[in-house]
Amino acid sequence: MDACMKPSPYELFPPEVPIVFEKVEMILVPVILSSAVKIRRNCYFSNMILDAHNIKNWDSHSIKSKWQSSLYLMENAALSLSQIIHENYRNKNLVILCGSGNNGGDGYALARMLFKVGCRVDVISVLDPKRGSNECNSNYQKLLEIGAPISQRNEWSPAKLNPKTIIVDCIFGTGLNRPLEGELLAFIQEINDLPNYKIAVDLPSGMLADEYRQPGVVFKADKTFTLQCFKRCFLNRENLLYTGEISMVDIGLSKDFKPSHIEGRLITDSYLKNMLSKRNVNSEKRDFGSCLIIGGAKGMAGAVIMAGKAAWRSGCGLLMICADEDNRQIIQAALPEAMFISFEELTLETIQKARSIVIGPGLGKSQKAKELLITTLENAPENIVVDADAINIYSSLEEPPKLPRKSIITPHKRELERLIGPTHGYEDLLNKQKAFSKFHGVILVSKGPYTQITDNLGCLLVNTSGNASLAKGGTGDVLAGIIGGLLCFVPKNISAAALGVYIHGKAADEWVKSGSDGSLSPLDLINLIPTLLKT
Ligand SMILES: NC(=O)C1=CN([C@@H]2O[C@H](COP(=O)(O)OP(=O)(O)OC[C@H]3O[C@@H](n4cnc5c(N)ncnc54)[C@H](OP(=O)(O)O)[C@@H]3O)[C@@H](O)[C@H]2O)[C@@H](O)CC1
Ligand SMILES: Nc1ncnc2c1ncn2[C@@H]1O[C@H](COP(=O)(O)OP(=O)(O)O)[C@@H](O)[C@H]1O
Numbered sequence: 001m002d003a004c005m006k007p008s009p010y011e012l013f014p015p016e017v018p019i020v021f022e023k024v025e026m027i028l029v030p031v032i033l034s035s036a037v038k039i040r041r042n043c044y045f046s047n048m049i050l051d052a053h054n055i056k057n058w059d060s061h062s063i064k065s066k067w068q069s070s071l072y073l074m075e076n077a078a079l080s081l082s083q084i085i086h087e088n089y090r091n092k093n094l095v096i097l098c099g100s101g102n103n104g105g106d107g108y109a110l111a112r113m114l115f116k117v118g119c120r121v122d123v124i125s126v127l128d129p130k131r132g133s134n135e136c137n138s139n140y141q142k143l144l145e146i147g148a149p150i151s152q153r154n155e156w157s158p159a160k161l162n163p164k165t166i167i168v169d170c171i172f173g174t175g176l177n178r179p180l181e182g183e184l185l186a187f188i189q190e191i192n193d194l195p196n197y198k199i200a201v202d203l204p205s206g207m208l209a210d211e212y213r214q215p216g217v218v219f220k221a222d223k224t225f226t227l228q229c230f231k232r233c234f235l236n237r238e239n240l241l242y243t244g245e246i247s248m249v250d251i252g253l254s255k256d257f258k259p260s261h262i263e264g265r266l267i268t269d270s271y272l273k274n275m276l277s278k279r280n281v282n283s284e285k286r287d288f289g290s291c292l293i294i295g296g297a298k299g300m301a302g303a304v305i306m307a308g309k310a311a312w313r314s315g316c317g318l319l320m321i322c323a324d325e326d327n328r329q330i331i332q333a334a335l336p337e338a339m340f341i342s343f344e345e346l347t348l349e350t351i352q353k354a355r356s357i358v359i360g361p362g363l364g365k366s367q368k369a370k371e372l373l374i375t376t377l378e379n380a381p382e383n384i385v386v387d388a389d390a391i392n393i394y395s396s397l398e399e400p401p402k403l404p405r406k407s408i409i410t411p412h413k414r415e416l417e418r419l420i421g422p423t424h425g426y427e428d429l430l431n432k433q434k435a436f437s438k439f440h441g442v443i444l445v446s447k448g449p450y451t452q453i454t455d456n457l458g459c460l461l462v463n464t465s466g467n468a469s470l471a472k473g474g475t476g477d478v479l480a481g482i483i484g485g486l487l488c489f490v491p492k493n494i495s496a497a498a499l500g501v502y503i504h505g506k507a508a509d510e511w512v513k514s515g516s517d518g519s520l521s522p523l524d525l526i527n528l529i530p531t532l533l534k535t
């Protein structure tokens with residue numbers, strides 16, 4: 001059995017049960033969160049990442065146990081979609097491209113609902129609905145009955161489309177089982193060349209739901225509204241080129257479905273809510289432990305200052321910065337909350353007494369840095385974050401010391417490859433990342449869009465917060481500091497890592513609501529931590 005199916009790994013990850021909100025089925029509240037993966041509030045959705053087989057089984061299970069007919073389920077899916085599209089694009093002209101399977105059925109049902117509320121929709125039958133699924137044909141007939149405009153693909157010329165019209169792709173979804181060919185392939189290519197804004201329903205057509213690497217031509221969406229759960233293929237960040245931003249939409253699948261295989265789980269808002277609790281009235285600073293940050297070589301004080309501020313804001317009780325003696329004054333001026341010790345003053349006792357350690361921000365790669373890393377790894381408690389140069393040094397050691405069990409390593413892509421060796425494509429990268437985590441018994445946080453965390457039990461957690469404003473120097477130092485701060489009081493390291501990446505991304509999501517995405521400073525993230533951690 002796959003490790004992800006055993007109950008134990010996800011016991012480490014408290015919100016293992018899909019998040020259940022009060023409102024399901026027909027009731028949707030029109031709020032979309034701003035994040036890399038947007039999840040509609042007040043919807044039931046699952047944090048499971050599934051393959052096409054399990055999604056299909058979940059649909060069938062829900063039809064049997066809840067909806068009685070797949071047409072009812074499709075109606076609900078289309079209702080949810082129509083509400084989102086109406087909210088966001090009601091003043092635009094839309095053209096909906098429909099296939100002949102159930103994705104096409106979604107498209108015809110969606111068109112009917114939008115048409116009824118006065119939206120300007122044109123529908124193109126890309127494949128013959130009469131030769132398709134019953135649900136598709138039935139929704140095609142219903143649309144005909146209300147007099148909505150439907151054209152056949154060969155009657156329609158994409159080149160004549162107004163560039164302001166939004167193209168909605170309902171040609172293929174999870175049922176696609178081979179790459180596109182012939183006329184369909186040429187059609188999608190022609191659409192991709194158009195400047196129009198494009199939306200995909202469930203999956204961009206041409207994308208194989210289970211494949212990390214897409215072998216053929218795929219519809220290039222600016223936005224994908226995916227139904228109910230995150231698909232396996234979305235895990236490869238390269239596929240963002242086709243999906244654009246991904247939003248998850250509740251279509252009312254039943255909550256009691258047990259998949260035979262889970263690829264991984266998403267880290268979402270509920271995680272934040274489940275993990276935070278108020279401090280006891282009689283708390284004292286020692287209850288929250290001290291965080292020791294080791295880094296800040298000459299000229300690199302900023303990295304430890306940012307990590308230190310982030311750790312402080314994330315709740316550690318005491319803070320100690322260990323950096324190059326030359327940086328003493330600047331660090332003490334910038335961070336009076338912290339105690340300062342120089343590299344030379346660092347003792348084994350200080351290392352052993354710290355509740356948590358962050359090593360790496362601005363550490364450099366000098367001989368001294370190397371010695372500090374080895375001593376720290378050999379003596380540290382398990383609550384340690386190994387970041388930035390500490391990862392680079394570790395990767396270059398011929399005989400590296402053992403990493404403390406459950407330590408948290410936070411590489412970006414290049415650092416990850418230094419650590420696990422060169423990789424060939426996403427599948428290879430994920431396998432090697434998982435193997436490294438298992439072999440060393442550590443938590444690997446592979447940073448980037450959808451930061452992906454693997455643990456010692458072989459599980460995969462995928463972050464849903466964050467955006468491209470984070471692609472800036474110094475944001476990684478802030479993340480290391482946040483996790484270091486959380487490690488002082490969050491009971492499980494995997495939880496601290498997951499919570500840390502979520503808060504970090506969420507701060508960036510909050511930032512882009514008011515600031516431009518290019519203007520974020522790492523310090524802005526730190527200023528947003530207090531409100532995000534409010535229980
Ligand atoms: N009740 C439900 O289950 C619900 C499902 N829902 C929706 O259904 C979607 C899944 O629907 P689906 O399974 O009908 O598959 P879909 O992607 O529409 O098309 C498959 C068709 O394409 C064909 N085909 C495959 N590859 C091809 C190729 N390269 N070139 C040409 N043809 C190709 C294949 O036929 P084949 O040729 O293999 O016999 C088949 O006929 C899902 O994404 C969601 O949107 C929601 O409404 C919720 C309720
Ligand atoms: N396009 C993106 N979308 C979401 N998050 C991103 C993106 N680019 C970078 N990030 C996040 O920003 C942080 C950058 O960390 P890192 O590369 O270590 O920066 P630095 O070393 O400059 O501090 C990581 O948390 C990463 O997940």
Ligand SMILES: [K+]
Binds near residue numbers: 204
């Ligand atoms: K689609």
